[in-house]
Amino acid sequence: MIAEPQMRARLRTPLFSSLLLAVVCAALCAASASAQSDAHATASAQHLTVSLLVPPRQLYPGQTFTAGLDFRLEPHWHVYWTNAGDSGEPPTIDWKLPPSITAGPMQFPAPARLPLGPLMDFGYENEVVFPIPIQVASDFHSARNPAVLSAHVGWLVCSAVCIPGKADLSLTRPALNAAPAAPSIDADAQSLIARFQNKLPQPLPAADSATFSTTPQGFVLDLRTNSSPSSAQFFPLDSTVVANAAPQPAHPLRNGIQLALTKDENIQGKPHQLNGVLELPSGAAYLIHATLTTAAGAPSLSLPLRQGGLAASALLAFLGGILLNLMPCVFPVLFIKGLALVQSSQQERHRLRAHGWVYTLGILISFWIVVAVLLILRAAGRQLGWGFQFQSPIFLALMAMLLFFLGLALAGQFEIGLSLTSAGGSLAQKHGYAGSFFTGVLAVIVATPCTAPFMGAAIGYALSHSPLVSFTVFTALALGLAIPYLLLAYFPGWARLLPKPGAWMEILKQAVAVPIFATVIWLVWVFTQVAGAAALMGLLAAFLLLAIAGWFFGRWPGRAIPRLAAAFVLIAAIVTSVWTVNTLGEPSPAQTASLVSDVTQGKIAPSAWQPFTPAALADARTHGHAVFVDFTASWCLSCQVNERLILDRADVERKLHDSGVTLLRADWTNQDPDITRALAALGRSGVPTYAIYPADPSAPPQVLPTVLTPGIVLDALKSLPQQNTASNPPSSTP
Amino acid sequence: MTHPRRTLPVLAAVLACTLAAFAVRVGTQAPNFTGTDTHGQTHTLSQYHGQYVVLEWTNNGCPFTRKHYESGNMQALQKKWTSRGVIWLTILSSAPGQQGYMTASDENAYMAREHAAPTAAILDPTGAIGHLYDAKTTPDMVVIDPNGKVIYEGAIDDHPTTDPADIPHSKNYVDAALSEAMDGQPIAVAYTRSYGCSVKYAGAE
Numbered sequence: 009m010i011a012e013p014q015m016r017a018r019l020r021t022p023l024f025s026s027l028l029l030a031v032v033c034a035a036l037c038a039a040s041a042s043a044q045s046d047a048h049a050t051a052s053a054q055h056l057t058v059s060l061l062v063p064p065r066q067l068y069p070g071q072t073f074t075a076g077l078d079f080r081l082e083p084h085w086h087v088y089w090t091n092a093g094d095s096g097e098p099p100t101i102d103w104k105l106p107p108s109i110t111a112g113p114m115q116f117p118a119p120a121r122l123p124l125g126p127l128m129d130f131g132y133e134n135e136v137v138f139p140i141p142i143q144v145a146s147d148f149h150s151a152r153n154p155a156v157l158s159a160h161v162g163w164l165v166c167s168a169v170c171i172p173g174k175a176d177l178s179l180t181r182p183a184l185n186a187a188p189a190a191p192s193i194d195a196d197a198q199s200l201i202a203r204f205q206n207k208l209p210q211p212l213p214a215a216d217s218a219t220f221s222t223t224p225q226g227f228v229l230d231l232r233t234n235s236s237p238s239s240a241q242f243f244p245l246d247s248t249v250v251a252n253a254a255p256q257p258a259h260p261l262r263n264g265i266q267l268a269l270t271k272d273e274n275i276q277g278k279p280h281q282l283n284g285v286l287e288l289p290s291g292a293a294y295l296i297h298a299t300l301t302t303a304a305g306a307p308s309l310s311l312p313l314r315q316g317g318l319a320a321s322a323l324l325a326f327l328g329g330i331l332l333n334l335m336p337c338v339f340p341v342l343f344i345k346g347l348a349l350v351q352s353s354q355q356e357r358h359r360l361r362a363h364g365w366v367y368t369l370g371i372l373i374s375f376w377i378v379v380a381v382l383l384i385l386r387a388a389g390r391q392l393g394w395g396f397q398f399q400s401p402i403f404l405a406l407m408a409m410l411l412f413f414l415g416l417a418l419a420g421q422f423e424i425g426l427s428l429t430s431a432g433g434s435l436a437q438k439h440g441y442a443g444s445f446f447t448g449v450l451a452v453i454v455a456t457p458c459t460a461p462f463m464g465a466a467i468g469y470a471l472s473h474s475p476l477v478s479f480t481v482f483t484a485l486a487l488g489l490a491i492p493y494l495l496l497a498y499f500p501g502w503a504r505l506l507p508k509p510g511a512w513m514e515i516l517k518q519a520v521a522v523p524i525f526a527t528v529i530w531l532v533w534v535f536t537q538v539a540g541a542a543a544l545m546g547l548l549a550a551f552l553l554l555a556i557a558g559w560f561f562g563r564w565p566g567r568a569i570p571r572l573a574a575a576f577v578l579i580a581a582i583v584t585s586v587w588t589v590n591t592l593g594e595p596s597p598a599q600t601a602s603l604v605s606d607v608t609q610g611k612i613a614p615s616a617w618q619p620f621t622p623a624a625l626a627d628a629r630t631h632g633h634a635v636f637v638d639f640t641a642s643w644c645l646s647c648q649v650n651e652r653l654i655l656d657r658a659d660v661e662r663k664l665h666d667s668g669v670t671l672l673r674a675d676w677t678n679q680d681p682d683i684t685r686a687l688a689a690l691g692r693s694g695v696p697t698y699a700i701y702p703a704d705p706s707a708p709p710q711v712l713p714t715v716l717t718p719g720i721v722l723d724a725l726k727s728l729p730q731q732n733t734a735s736n737p738p739s740s741t742p
Numbered sequence: 743m744t745h746p747r748r749t750l751p752v753l754a755a756v757l758a759c760t761l762a763a764f765a766v767r768v769g770t771q772a773p774n775f776t777g778t779d780t781h782g783q784t785h786t787l788s789q790y791h792g793q794y795v796v797l798e799w800t801n802n803g804c805p806f807t808r809k810h811y812e813s814g815n816m817q818a819l820q821k822k823w824t825s826r827g828v829i830w831l832t833i834l835s836s837a838p839g840q841q842g843y844m845t846a847s848d849e850n851a852y853m854a855r856e857h858a859a860p861t862a863a864i865l866d867p868t869g870a871i872g873h874l875y876d877a878k879t880t881p882d883m884v885v886i887d888p889n890g891k892v893i894y895e896g897a898i899d900d901h902p903t904t905d906p907a908d909i910p911h912s913k914n915y916v917d918a919a920l921s922e923a924m925d926g927q928p929i930a931v932a933y934t935r936s937y938g939c940s941v942k943y944a945g946a947e
Contacts, residue, residue: 094940095937097902097903097937125943125945127878127940129940164805166939166940168841169803169841169939169942170804172805172904248934273767273876274767274895276932622870623868623870626868626944629945630945681774685773705945
């Protein structure tokens with residue numbers, strides 16, 4: 009504090025005080041200059057020390073050298089690369105240099121990936137030197153001796169929290185008029201700068217090339233070089249092109265490497281160039297400007313598949329569609345169709361073909377309707393996934409009733425062909441086409457529960473992309489489902505391989521009723537879980553009404569009054585089931601969850617499975633536990649199979665327990681937006697899905713195949729890092 | 743039946759290995775959420791259907807956030823737009839024990855001291871809303887139109903610094919997006935990289 013009289017005195021004599029200040033200042037500057045002290049070239053700030061490094065001890069005309077800005081950081085604190093990643097900002101430098109001395113831009117050595125929970129920053133820990141090229145022009149002269157090099161430096165230093173800092177650094181060097189005979193160099197500073205110059209990204213050698221292709225998820229970066237690096241990391245220079253935190257799975261090639269990059273969800277437009285730094289395990293880093301190539305140069309099948317390209321997904325969907333024909337829920341339908349084919353094998357060829365196409369059309373249109381409904385509901389903000397229909401008790405009731413009625417017909421209570429449609433010859437052809445169409449529709453309806461386990465990935469991919477992609481994939485799925493019958497229609501020669509029509513057909517038809525009724529039992533079980541036991545009464549009453557209607561059809565086939573009565577009974581059945589669901593049904597997720605856990609508790613000793621919530625997942629990981637999440641639903645048969653046969657197996661169960669992994673069960677029997685979102689984050693839209701989230705929150709979850717084996721589960725557990733290290737702090741703490 | 747059944751799951755599993763990020767995409771529907779504010783009031787995004795909604799991620803210990811509060815810039819923006827019927831929800835996604843985590847009463851005291859004027863400040867210590875919107879930094883701004891569509895996401899302005907002196911010559915993207923949207927203009931800048939401190943989610947230390 010300046011005492012008041014003195015202050016007044018100073019105010020009275022401003023000239024004197026200014027003079028005094030100038031003298032003091034000049035003395036200080038002279039002292040520092042004569043000592044050539046670099047004291048001002050270093051500043052200590054919170055969590056770091058920052059220094060200006062200028063290796064030459066003299067400055068002279070025509071000289072070029074590399075200066076450096078050196079940050080020494082406390083452990084776990086970091087400063088940032090030129091693209092800081094998801095948060096943070098790079099350091100800045102603003103030079104004040106004598107005339108004739110110019111500084112180039114600050115150069116950034118290759119950074120490290122610094123994960124922070126779900127985010128990813130790019131920067132440096134411990135120490136970093138940013139090299140800066142300096143040029144002394146030929147007209148530099150020693151008039152102002154010594155030369156003062158100063159810079160205003162700003163930075164953001166972060167660990168868990170961020171602290172901005174700034175400092176004015178300056179140092180002096182004697183100015184010479186010509187290069188000295190033996191220039192003197194600060195060797196320590198020079199070697200320190202050189203160490204980080206070695207980490208600067210280099211231009212790609214002329215013989216090498218970098219290209220990229222686009223995929224629905226992002227990009228495949230393709231580096232061709234004369235070596236085969238095992239891994240690589242890409243640091244994008246543009247901040248809104250690549251999703252920073254996404255893992256970059258590498259695919260080594262004989263002469264290079266491919267990296268799968270995930271695009272920024274909000275990317276604006278399509279980049280024509282990917283600019284960034286590619287760092288190889290050898291430490292070599294290349295500055296690349298990869299150009300877009302349409303020919304992805306796909307050297308292997310595995311990468312495009314892992315990329316989940318549209319073509320691969322469509323192919324997968326097509327193959328899956330063919331497989332669906334063999335599923336227990338679809339095969340009976342196909343079988344009905346096959347019978348029709350045998351019956352019609354005397355018909356002319358073009359009629360057969362037309363039937364095949366109508367059947368295909370039935371499948372296509374019903375798939376399109378389902379996708380359209382799904383997309384519309386999604387656009388309206390509902391969190392839905394594949395199999396969402398099974399979360400609706402009314403849909404379940406109608407499905408169960410449809411299959412029950414079909415089962416009655418197959419078992420011989422009545423004839424579908426005779427009683428439901430006219431036996432008149434003129435209508436036969438029309439009936440045939442309508443029959444083909446609705447057989448297609450029926451195939452889709454009953455195929456839905458079977459699609460989830462096998463088509464999970466393809467459908468998840470389709471639903472997470474543009475409507476066009478969704479429709480393409482579902483169309484491929486539909487064509488796959490239709491193709492076996494379509495082929496039979498086109499090659500009637502193959503149809504002749506089928507046995508001749510006869511009494512065996514009737515027996516087989518009745519036998520097929522058995523799997524149909526089994527499916528009904530399953531649907532009723534699911535319905536009970538979703539809608540409750542009270543609503544079950546209504547559904548069973550509806551079954552009774554269906555049986556009565558079936559009796560009318562079978563007893564008086566083709567007569568008008570019984571058919572009308574039967575139709576009334578049918579409507580009564582539908583109304584009964586819908587009404588009971590709405591009045592008696594009590595869909596409560598809690599109740600369902602407890603039912604499911606009751607069921608599972610029968611086999612697992614004290615159930616280790618906790619209900620899934622995002623908070624429970626985050627909490628377990630925060631406490632250093634890896635988490636195994638079983639995404640399941642009671643309407644998902646393959647989920648139950650996996651749980652009973654694999655997860656509940658004594659050895660698997662023990663291993664799960666011993667591994668210290670937290671077990672969460674995400675029950676999707678009823679709608680749950682949290683679970684839908686968690687599935688979406690895994691790139692899936694249906695169950696079953698099994699995911700292992702490592703304890704390290706930055707590590708990506710591992711998704712297991714939809715069809716589990718004990719080996720798959722045990723291997724996945726084995727591949728986890730040791731749980732006991734959880735007490736250690738995470739290694740790179742940003 | 744068995745051979746393709748065996749191979750397909752393998753292919754499917756390979757395909758499933760890609761991890762699709764679930765981020766809010768500009769131009770798509772804003773995901774609905776429910777949160778509790780500092781007065782115990784519940785807010786659901788869908789209840790504000792028909793109104794513009796601004797989401798502002800905050801952390802009062804973050805120097806980037808403080809740049810906008812200590813200069814009065816954020817409060818001015820809040821007052822300007824809430825007076826025109828915009829719903830302004832400040833969201834605190836810092837986990838307990840992390841920088842920026844606030845109890846309801848602390849946050850109320852802070853807002854009173856700073857004369858902050860959002861519609862409400864929502865406490866999100868589990869980070870659920872933050873993760874839902876993939877909020878990366880404080881500040882991180884989201885503008886939602888009356889139809890519930892995200893029309894802007896990203897930085898508050900074009901000067902990613904902690905220096906309040908930059909504010910007068912910064913282009914404020916939130917201000918621009920709201921003005922353009924209300925004038926029926928297309929949004930010139932709909933997505934930017936947000937700048938600031940990382941959101942202090944649980945497990946992110």
